[in-house]
Amino acid sequence: MLRATWQRVAVVVAVTAALLLAPGVAAAHVSVTAVDAVPGNTARLTFRVPNESDTASTVKLELVMPTATPIAFVALKAVPGWTATTEHAPLPKPVDTPDGQLTEAVTKVTWTAAAGGGIKPGYFEDFELSAGPLPDVDTIVFKALQTYSDGEVSRWIEEPTGGQEPDDPAPILKLDRTAPTSAPAAVAPPASSGTGPLPFAVSAAALAIAVAALVLTIAAARRSERSA
Template sequence: MKAKKWMSSVLIAGAVLTLASAAQAHVNVYPKETTTGAYEKYTVRVPVEKDVNTTKVRLEFPADVKVSTVQPIPGWSYEFEKDKDGKNTALVWTATDGGIRPHEFMEFAFVGANPKEAGTLSWKAYQTYANGEVVEWTGAPDSKTPASVTTVKAGAGEAGHDHGQAATAAPAADTAAPAGGSNTLPLVLSGLALLLSIVSLFRKKA
């Protein structure tokens, strides 16, 4: 009986870690938290989940975010999409040298002026593969292809005109995209803590 409980707990902990890894396979926009009125550097992390190269990435901007500055990347061209009033509404990055290969990821950066009101920003992304397949990262948070979400908290400053400079600094932990898989660290630690608790409980009952 104790052995069954032990195995069940291990499977639950494993599921937690698996979900953490799966979340990182999605197209994500960082930081996940920022402040109102700031000029924020946003980074789009694009992993390749299939056995074929990613050759195009399209990102739609939330209506209240103004974007006019993008970081160039070797091997990729970019183009802004505009509405009838000339406002930038999306960015499209297109590979000029093969794209992102399987089991790799790339990050695309731009600067956006945050809205003056607190709330959430939903980033709709479209990932195109070399075989023509398009994965639409536009769904709800609990869907298989969720849109990335950034929380905007109240800040003291407003976005200025010096592109690339934040009028109000975002929290240090979220200023840039986490390096490698560090974004999974909290969930991994939680899983390990759960395992240690189970081991301790098992030893006491043994």
């Protein structure tokens, strides 16, 4: 009986460690989200960039647009404290779109922070763009380079292989090919937008829950010892 109780204590400790580690890992890489991302639609894409450094700020984000499945129209939303530029290039092969044949497209978007600015440690920033029409595919892979004020560069460019998430995953947008196409698609803002210490808030909540469970389990074990 006593051994089983302490085994439960060990399980709670393991869960506590998992809760503390999981939010940081999940929130560390650049991600992309969009509501009603449907092939043929124009959608608003949100790229969330957390700062995973303890000492340096994120000062530049370079987003590589797909050329195998290009997007004809790209418009950027202004981000206070940042400047944005786009690069265009001829496509390796012309692509037919509802608006005609596409021979050139945006291939790269770069956001650069003003001097002394950027994403501070423990914070994140959302970068948004309107893009369309989205290609008729299941997923769109964007590759991102995140540059820090100390010169460090995180290269979020790897695609999943064998069902496993890579160490440096690229932002991947999943499209809904079952939904009807409309022009343009109505896109709601992300549930949590703006800048804030999200990873730390999630970790604090997980810690509070896990510690409470641990205290209750240890108290139960002590009661079992006294009654034994």
